[in-house]
Amino acid sequence: MRPIATTRSSSGMPTGLLAVWWVVASEIVIFGGLLGSYIMYRLSHDAWAGEAANTNTEIGLFNTFVLLTSSLFAVLAHKAAEAGDGKKAARLLYYTIGGAVTFVCVKAFEWNMEISHGYTITANTFWSFYYTAAGIHALHVIAGAIIMAIVAKDAAKNLELHRVELIGIYWHFVDIVWIFLFPLLYIAK
Amino acid sequence: MSENSHGNYVKIWGILLVLLIVSYLGPMLEIQIVTLLTAFGIAGVKAYMVAKHFMHVNHVPRFVPYLMVTCLVFMLLFVAGTAPDVYKADGDNWVKPEAEWLYMPPRDDQHGASAHH
Amino acid sequence: MAESITTDAPAPADDHHGHEEQSFWSKYIFSTDHKMIAMQYMFTGIAMAMIGGFMAYAFRMQLAFPGIDVPGFGIVTPANYNALVTNHGAIMIFWVAMPVLIAAFGNYLIPLMCGCDDMVFPKINRLSYQIFLLSAVVLLTSFFVEGGGFGGAWTAYPPLSAKAEYSLTPLGSTIWLVAVALEFVAFLLGGINFITTAMNSRAPGMKLYDIPIVVWMIVIASILFLVSVGPLIAGAIMLLFDQNLGTAFFDPARGGDPILWQHLFWFFGHPEVYVVLLPALGITAEIITVFARKKLFGYRTVLHTTIATGVLSFTVWAHHQFIAGVDPRMAHVFTLTTLLISVPIAEMMFVYIATLYGGSIRLTTPMLWGLAFIAEFLIGGVTGIFLGASGADIYFHDTYFVLAHFHYTFFPIAIIGTYAGLTYWFPKMFGRMMNDRLGKIHFWGTIIPFNFIFIPLFLVGMGGQHRRIYDYSHFPELAVPWMQDIRVLATSALLVMISFQLVFFYNFIVSLRRGEKAGKNPWKANTLEWTTESPPPHGNWKELPTVYRGPYEYSLPDREDDYWPQNEPN
Numbered sequence: 001m002r003p004i005a006t007t008r009s010s011s012g013m014p015t016g017l018l019a020v021w022w023v024v025a026s027e028i029v030i031f032g033g034l035l036g037s038y039i040m041y042r043l044s045h046d047a048w049a050g051e052a053a054n055t056n057t058e059i060g061l062f063n064t065f066v067l068l069t070s071s072l073f074a075v076l077a078h079k080a081a082e083a084g085d086g087k088k089a090a091r092l093l094y095y096t097i098g099g100a101v102t103f104v105c106v107k108a109f110e111w112n113m114e115i116s117h118g119y120t121i122t123a124n125t126f127w128s129f130y131y132t133a134a135g136i137h138a139l140h141v142i143a144g145a146i147i148m149a150i151v152a153k154d155a156a157k158n159l160e161l162h163r164v165e166l167i168g169i170y171w172h173f174v175d176i177v178w179i180f181l182f183p184l185l186y187i188a189k
Numbered sequence: 190m191s192e193n194s195h196g197n198y199v200k201i202w203g204i205l206l207v208l209l210i211v212s213y214l215g216p217m218l219e220i221q222i223v224t225l226l227t228a229f230g231i232a233g234v235k236a237y238m239v240a241k242h243f244m245h246v247n248h249v250p251r252f253v254p255y256l257m258v259t260c261l262v263f264m265l266l267f268v269a270g271t272a273p274d275v276y277k278a279d280g281d282n283w284v285k286p287e288a289e290w291l292y293m294p295p296r297d298d299q300h301g302a303s304a305h306h
Numbered sequence: 307m308a309e310s311i312t313t314d315a316p317a318p319a320d321d322h323h324g325h326e327e328q329s330f331w332s333k334y335i336f337s338t339d340h341k342m343i344a345m346q347y348m349f350t351g352i353a354m355a356m357i358g359g360f361m362a363y364a365f366r367m368q369l370a371f372p373g374i375d376v377p378g379f380g381i382v383t384p385a386n387y388n389a390l391v392t393n394h395g396a397i398m399i400f401w402v403a404m405p406v407l408i409a410a411f412g413n414y415l416i417p418l419m420c421g422c423d424d425m426v427f428p429k430i431n432r433l434s435y436q437i438f439l440l441s442a443v444v445l446l447t448s449f450f451v452e453g454g455g456f457g458g459a460w461t462a463y464p465p466l467s468a469k470a471e472y473s474l475t476p477l478g479s480t481i482w483l484v485a486v487a488l489e490f491v492a493f494l495l496g497g498i499n500f501i502t503t504a505m506n507s508r509a510p511g512m513k514l515y516d517i518p519i520v521v522w523m524i525v526i527a528s529i530l531f532l533v534s535v536g537p538l539i540a541g542a543i544m545l546l547f548d549q550n551l552g553t554a555f556f557d558p559a560r561g562g563d564p565i566l567w568q569h570l571f572w573f574f575g576h577p578e579v580y581v582v583l584l585p586a587l588g589i590t591a592e593i594i595t596v597f598a599r600k601k602l603f604g605y606r607t608v609l610h611t612t613i614a615t616g617v618l619s620f621t622v623w624a625h626h627q628f629i630a631g632v633d634p635r636m637a638h639v640f641t642l643t644t645l646l647i648s649v650p651i652a653e654m655m656f657v658y659i660a661t662l663y664g665g666s667i668r669l670t671t672p673m674l675w676g677l678a679f680i681a682e683f684l685i686g687g688v689t690g691i692f693l694g695a696s697g698a699d700i701y702f703h704d705t706y707f708v709l710a711h712f713h714y715t716f717f718p719i720a721i722i723g724t725y726a727g728l729t730y731w732f733p734k735m736f737g738r739m740m741n742d743r744l745g746k747i748h749f750w751g752t753i754i755p756f757n758f759i760f761i762p763l764f765l766v767g768m769g770g771q772h773r774r775i776y777d778y779s780h781f782p783e784l785a786v787p788w789m790q791d792i793r794v795l796a797t798s799a800l801l802v803m804i805s806f807q808l809v810f811f812y813n814f815i816v817s818l819r820r821g822e823k824a825g826k827n828p829w830k831a832n833t834l835e836w837t838t839e840s841p842p843p844h845g846n847w848k849e850l851p852t853v854y855r856g857p858y859e860y861s862l863p864d865r866e867d868d869y870w871p872q873n874e875p876n
Contacts, residue, residue: 003424004850005417005507012250015426019502021253025260026494026532032264033537033573037544037555037566040268040275045561061213065206072202075243079198121551125561128553132543172243176236183228187216263533263620270624270640271569273633 020166024173027140031177034136035184038129042188051126052189054119059110060186063103064178070099071175074168077155081165086158093152093164096171100145107138130185137181140174201242208235338428339844343435344414345735348728350435351406354442355720358397359804361390370790370797372777385474387776388457389449395460396482399582400489401442403720407585408531409438409493411727412500412524414735418835418842419518421509421851421873426502434495441488448481456482459774461571464556464564468548480549487542490535497528509834509873511853515605516872518833518857522609523588527581530616534577541570568630572623579715580619584612586679586723587654593676593730594658595858596831598665599868602858604657611650611657618647628696629703637696644694651687655680666861670829671745675726678753679718686714689764704774707767710760717756725752725810733828737840738821744813751806758799762792830869833857837873 006015013021042048077092111131121131144167151167154160208231215227240246246254334342360378367374368382375381382390413431417424425431449455456479458466467483470476504525508517544555545567554560556567595602602608624632624640658680667673689711692698702708725748732740766789771778778784778793827836838847851873859870 003422003426003428003845005422005424005503006426008422008507010508010512011252011505013253013506015502015506017249018506019427019498021249021256022498022501022532025256026498026536028257028260029264029533029536030539031536032261033267033570034540034543036264036268036271036537037275037540037570040272040566041561041563044276057213061209064209068202068205068209071239071243072198075198121547122553125554128544128547128555132547132553136540136543169244172239175243176239179232179235179239183212183232187212187224187228189216260533264537266620267537267569267573270573270621270636271566273636274565274569274631275563277565277631277633 014162016162016166017169020169024169027173027177031133031136034133035180038133038184041125041129042184045126048124048126049189051119051124052185054114054117055130055186056110056113057186059106060182063106064182066099066103066106067175067178070096070103071172073099074171078165078168081155081161084158084161086155086161089161089164090152090156093148093155093167097145097148097152100141100148103141104138104145107134133181134185137174137177140177144171144174198242201238205235205238336432338424338432340413340417340425340428340431341735341842343431344410344412346435347405347413347438348410350439350442351402351410351724354397354401354405357446358394358402359807361394361397362800363804365390365394366797366800368776369778370794372779382776384776385454385457388774389455389475389478391774392457392459393445393449393455393482396486397445398716398720399460399578400486401445403582403716404489404493405438406724407582407589407720407727408500408524408527409435409496411520411585411589411731412496412528414731415518415835416500416503416521416524417507418734418838418846419521419833419857420504420507421512421834421847421853422503422507423845423847423850425499426507427499430495431499434492434499437488437495438492441485441492444481444488445485448478448485451477451481453478461568461575462545463571464545464548464567468545468556470549480546483542483546483549487539487546490539490542493528493531494535497532500528501525501532509851509853512872515609516853516856518588519591519602519605519608520585520588523584523591523612526612526616527584530577530584530619531581534574534581534620537570538574541567565627565630565632568627569624572626573620575626576623577616577619580615582719583715584616586719586726587612589723589727589730590658590676590679591661592831592833593672593726594661595860596730596829597668597670597673597676598662599668599860600661600665600858601860602657603660603663605856605858608654608657611653615647615650615654618643618650622647622694625694625696625699628699641694641696645691648687648691648694655684655687671740671742671749672726672730674746674749675722675729678749679722679726682714682722682753682756683718686711686716686718689714702767704772705767706763706771706773709773710763710767713760713763717760721752721756725749730829731835732817733824734835734840734842736818736821737824738817739824739828740817740821741813744809744816748806748809748813751809752803755799755803755806759796759803762796766792827871830867832859832869832871834872837871 009015009018011018073092073095077089077096080086080088080092119127121128148167148171151160151163155164212227212231215231216224218224240257246257328337337343364376364379364382365387367376367379368387373381413425453470453475456462456467456473456475458473458475458479462479462483466472467479470479473479504517504521544553547553548555548557548562554562556562556564558564591602591608621643622640624636625644628637628640662677689707693702693708693711729740729745732738769784769789771784771789775781775784778789824840826838826840828840829836834851834853835842837851853872854875855870855872857872861868862870
């Protein structure tokens, strides 16, 4: 069913890889616009330092660790897929999904705690940005985990192994976004 | 994909974790410039390492990293064009009570600002 | 990486061409064929254009004859009026210009002109259309909810868009915003597909400078859209939260900033002008080379100026905000960049005129549309200079001068560009020729009234007539007889123009059934789409073509034919 168009590569890259990089480009500007707005507001509102002091740095630290580790599994899965070992790639992808699930659960726990302390999305524009930025990021984590499950299911049967690399690139990008969210939301106080 | 980028993924991961710890410990010195460096400088380094070693950005054609950097440059452009207005505390028909005017003399203004938190 | 290519092994070719007998649903509704998706986009876009045109009719009638019971619509209330002008703008840009010029022509032309059998991701292509259709349906439902459709202008500036107590459309404004967001998702999916197809799936031998200009333009437009829309997507989420969750991103009373939205919006909104302009310019380039029988004057110049325009278009956005209280020092910068961007566009116009010079011009219907595009867009471009200069703009801002200016850019883009492309590729799309005489009647019946609508509006604009006013009889200095006469003139011209569109639809339907058979290459053009059957079969070619030269080799002195198809071996 795949058209011949998909199998050509005039640009020197496989089609899927090229498209994933374009997806990453479009995500860079979405997060760039959001975080750019946040940074501008942050710099013009000194009072936000006081609000940011109420975020839980240890939870942020743990979640960064989780995402970095899941990225490691993703890249190891890519390596396994390149070697043609679909079973191993699928197993590593499931570990990555485990990281995503852990991340989202910790996030839910953290938000629950903050909301119960009165730091809701309307408490202050800092908190509005906090929930919006982390929420959009968490949506990307969830979407990535779902796609990864589909890729892993095929990879376990040694099908469509090139997709392991593609979802990996997306996953590393989600990781990079968090690498910047962590200092922006948790450390800079 | 060349051989030398293989096999040391775990090592890269270890470096990333060390950097993470440093960025966590940085603010404890309570020197603002150190905090900014350890927080954002290290974030930049980590992002670069992930892009280079995990996303293999140096093994794809050159236009890909250029494209990513171009997107970032456009975002900087957006911030540069927008910042002068967002830093304004008031306009003809509106004020932002919570905002502090960045270019005001720091001393007096800091006191006025810190009054409400 | 070698591994990932081998896992990508091509499916057997007959697998793709095999399904001859298709049900109505799989052939017309759930097709993954790029040509069918192009038609879906085209007809959805045309249907939305009729809705948008009907809205223009309703509010123009109100302006010319305040308080009239508009035939077919009824009394236009102030809330109706706001909803009509808002959605007229949004529909014409997001649901007409974008789907027809980028999605329909992009889907149709990119695989055919690049010599491949389909888009690289046919299923994502289908998904993109389905999301687009959903967005159109969502938009139309916003009229039927409590409070009616959103009336805060297509730019949706807060606080008017953010607070229900100002906009009085608690549901309408949210639904409108959701519809726009869905539309963006559809075009991101479509855009990535276009870019990837043109980058990766070109026919063997087709180098970068052998790609037809229209493909380049659609791809560059898709890239502009992709890069500029990100901040607005973030902003739309922020506005959605302001509307529904009570956040204060854009509420100055609680530390937000309404100007930030304007920046987020126009950082997208200005490149968006070029997103829809470039495909129309590309269509014009194809048409004038074919009907002037001349090589495009300076292929590389056009290409490089297009890229320059694209980059510059990111640096001009705040010229929409000169009186919004932006920093005056930045206003100088943006004036400068705005005047700069007229240079590459002017250069392109000169290139097109130079292409026409000394050609053996055939004034067919598509050629008339192409020439009209150049002439009318020129008026739009030149009047833009007044508005780009911050000093003059302080007077002109939000008057009908602005309105007439951007209609002189968007009408050539969305309407003239569409008619140019549709009349030019009609033989390829449907296998039959359109009636030339009816086409010319329709052409003159559209172009002449168009100028009678908008040139007078420049005059009332210079006279100080503000936009977004429901009934001028409440403003004594704007209700003077000459201004009211001009409003009546513009509305009458609109009625004439709308009635002449019936000629087009008649011509379209009659030609579809009884037009002369077109054959493969009725215009004797060079580009690859003319080397296959009309209409092209599923899979486009029996054997995919190979490219030997650029697309504009017309009237070469040492050749018998005055054209040289790209796929003909030397």
